[in-house]
Amino acid sequence: MNFLVVGPGAMGCLFASRLKKAGHHVIIVDHKPERADFINKRGILIEGAAGEERVRVPVVTGRAPEKTDVVLICVKANQTREAAEAISSWLDLRAAILTLQNGLGNLELLEEVFGKGRVLGGVTAEGATLLGPGHARHAGQGQTIIGPAGPADGPVAKIVSAFENAGFDTHSADEVENLIWGKLIVNVGINALTAITRLKNGQLPAIEGARTVMKMAVGEAESVAHAKGINLPYPNPFERVLEVCRATAENKASMLQDVLGQRITEIQFINGAVVREGKKIGIPTPVNLTLTSLVSAIQETYDQRITD
Numbered sequence: 070m071n072f073l074v075v076g077p078g079a080m081g082c083l084f085a086s087r088l089k090k091a092g093h094h095v096i097i098v099d100h101k102p103e104r105a106d107f108i109n110k111r112g113i114l115i116e117g118a119a120g121e122e123r124v125r126v127p128v129v130t131g132r133a134p135e136k137t138d139v140v141l142i143c144v145k146a147n148q149t150r151e152a153a154e155a156i157s158s159w160l161d162l163r164a165a166i167l168t169l170q171n172g173l174g175n176l177e178l179l180e181e182v183f184g185k186g187r188v189l190g191g192v193t194a195e196g197a198t199l200l201g202p203g204h205a206r207h208a209g210q211g212q213t214i215i216g217p218a219g220p221a222d223g224p225v226a227k228i229v230s231a232f233e234n235a236g237f238d239t240h241s242a243d244e245v246e247n248l249i250w251g252k253l254i255v256n257v258g259i260n261a262l263t264a265i266t267r268l269k270n271g272q273l274p275a276i277e278g279a280r281t282v283m284k285m286a287v288g289e290a291e292s293v294a295h296a297k298g299i300n301l302p303y304p305n306p307f308e309r310v311l312e313v314c315r316a317t318a319e320n321k322a323s324m325l326q327d328v329l330g331q332r333i334t335e336i337q338f339i340n341g342a343v344v345r346e347g348k349k350i351g352i353p354t355p356v357n358l359t360l361t362s363l364v365s366a367i368q369e370t371y372d373q374r375i376t377d
């Protein structure tokens with residue numbers, strides 16, 4: 070298959086390199102010419118438990134030169150609309166658009182740009198940390214689920230096959246919104262707390278104060294989800310968050326990576342999304358509001374930090 074990966078971040082590099090190694094045609098789109106030139110010269114370097122591997126994947130800053138079957142959106146949620154609009158004018162009208170991004174709202178934004186029938190959603194538990202341009206660490210393996218499933222010979226089935234061929238544990242499902250909320254609640258419990266405390270995932274449950282705030286934030290998100298009629302893909306949200314913390318103990322959550330790199334975070338699409346959805350249906354979410362406000366304050370004052 071022909072894949073267009075939008076964004077050479079940690080997840081973009083991971084999926085692009087694996088798919089290319091598996092024999093698929095892959096092109097990455099980047100909005101930074103200097104970074105694109107660097108990756109074109111050096112290739113993508115992925116570190117993991119099995120060692121290091123460098124894979125050559127072409128990077129372009131404008132129109133992709135060849136036909137595209139699937140577009141994999143791998144930018145931060147706050148960049149989704151800009152990235153989508155940048156490729157919409159020249160993208161093949163038959164190409165499927167797939168988002169595995171964190172947070173709420175990406176699916177809807179992409180549908181506004183490309184049309185509802187072309188956009189697919191899903192979640193991935195693969196973990197990756199960006200170490201530099203085109204350089205990522207595969208920090209943990211996990212399941213990837215894509216949907217709606219559609220016919221046996223449809224685009225989702227073909228993407229699942231391609232991902233499995235590339236070494237990703239991939240399945241299809243119909244209730245994409247339930248999956249997205251399931252991942253959202255895990256991110257609600259982990260990301261903001263890591264950004265504020267600067268702890269790795271596995272350290273959070275062992276700190277009484279962090280564990281307490283985590284439980285309250287997750288509880289609020291669970292209440293909002295249930296009120297919206299969401300069927301979460303696990304029976305106990307807080308226990309699920311603890312499981313993920315243990316499974317990704319050495320991982321630096323994406324929001325912590327953003328704070329350490331002094332970048333804009335996805336807080337408004339994760340904890341902030343819980344606050345917005347809660348307001349719509351009259352459910353108070355004070356803990357998530359507090360976490361959203363604190364992370365927002367951090368990212369707005371990077372140049373004012375006290376360092377000694």
